[in-house]
Amino acid sequence: MFALDLKSGVPICDQIVNGFIKMKALGLISGGEQMPSVRSLAVKFSINPNTVQKAYAILEANGIIYSVKGKGSFVSDDEDAHGAVINRAREEFCAAVKSARDMGLDSSHLCEIINSVYKEEKKC
């Protein structure tokens, strides 16, 4: 399970949404699996249940999860939805590259960073 960083400035709601999306991308949760209940997650993270509720609503709107009244929320099998999320990730990365380019970093340097991150060399 992912952790929240209250001091990061990133809205808690977004952190929860991204947390579950990454868990699915990494195969830590998969289609059909039950999500933790809104209440239990709120207690676990010591945050407002409304915030968890909102995150689940966003995940559902994106087809990542679905809810069954009286039973709870479940991870969706919808591969299209997950693909759309991946596409968005690709676009976000693309924007990050442009930003880095505008700051004067050259492409070979960026590739080095990528390699070190994927090798878990913890150089950055």
Next chain:
Amino acid sequence: MFALDLKSGVPICDQIVNGFIKMKALGLISGGEQMPSVRSLAVKFSINPNTVQKAYAILEANGIIYSVKGKGSFVSDDEDAHGAVINRAREEFCAAVKSARDMGLDSSHLCEIINSVYKEEKKC
């Protein structure tokens, strides 16, 4: 000179800060050069002088520019300050790579994106 995108959702103030940082990184402005006055920039962009003022204050707090009362604001010669900004850009890119990795994108794919961005192929 850079352009503002009022619809982007990115605070105008941040757009101005980043605009000048990029201009310095690209060598379009350099140490000692006078910045446009707060008022003139506000008129040029049709925004409130307070917003420009705030951006200039952030640039000054980061050592990118300095202001002389009654004379105006000037680009700083402080290379350390600019280096710190570049370092932050590097860290941001590093975070973007980690995020992409967590979303399941592989490193060769990321390198391809980098190459297409630097070749201005506008594929993304």
Next chain:
Amino acid sequence: MFALDLKSGVPICDQIVNGFIKMKALGLISGGEQMPSVRSLAVKFSINPNTVQKAYAILEANGIIYSVKGKGSFVSDDEDAHGAVINRAREEFCAAVKSARDMGLDSSHLCEIINSVYKEEKKC
């Protein structure tokens, strides 16, 4: 809690910043503790919320506090940040000593002033 002196000529914003820095230095507030809300402080001091907002932004930029949207502002645990503030205080005092020396005051006289201030003799 500190008091504001609107007639002092010192910007209200700076007075608020220094007020909280001193409170932290004196142990009156400590890491994790919630700051008064921007609005409540504005009401308490009968000043504009924007002024408080600016002071909080400066404190946050210096790592003294951090803010969580929708929840409020909190005193940071970051001891490095607080240490940096103390260092700046030391440098300011150092500059004051140099200035006094240049004005012809001798060192023993300065030490006397220090002693009288710390003894609260109110001689100056």
Next chain:
Amino acid sequence: MFALDLKSGVPICDQIVNGFIKMKALGLISGGEQMPSVRSLAVKFSINPNTVQKAYAILEANGIIYSVKGKGSFVSDDEDAHGAVINRAREEFCAAVKSARDMGLDSSHLCEIINSVYKEEKKC
């Protein structure tokens, strides 16, 4: 002769006033001696003559210098005036001590700083 620091944030006018006061305190200029002309100083420092003029007016208002029409400005013999300036310096140092105390610095530490400054050990 003293130097100006345009980036310091301290008004140029104040820097000139303090520069001459320190020169007198250090004995670098003495009663009856002629001050550099407003124009020459403005040229030397590459600043606006109005700024020099204002500084001289402040020095004259404090009895540090006096002007003779058609001849120029001269350093005053008025010891009372100089004494008043020294008193103000003492008060300023006193305020600096209070500020340092409020930041948690203890008196022995301040005395150490004083000693190192007067020994020109350049430790700070």
Next chain:
DNA sequence: GTGGTCTAGACCACA
């Protein structure tokens, strides 16, 4: 004219 501070008040995202 130039930057710096402040008030008054609107509007937004978030919890």
Next chain:
DNA sequence: GTGGTCTAGACCACA
């Protein structure tokens, strides 16, 4: 309710 951003406009010190 909480912080964040922005507009509109006043007033100040300084050059």
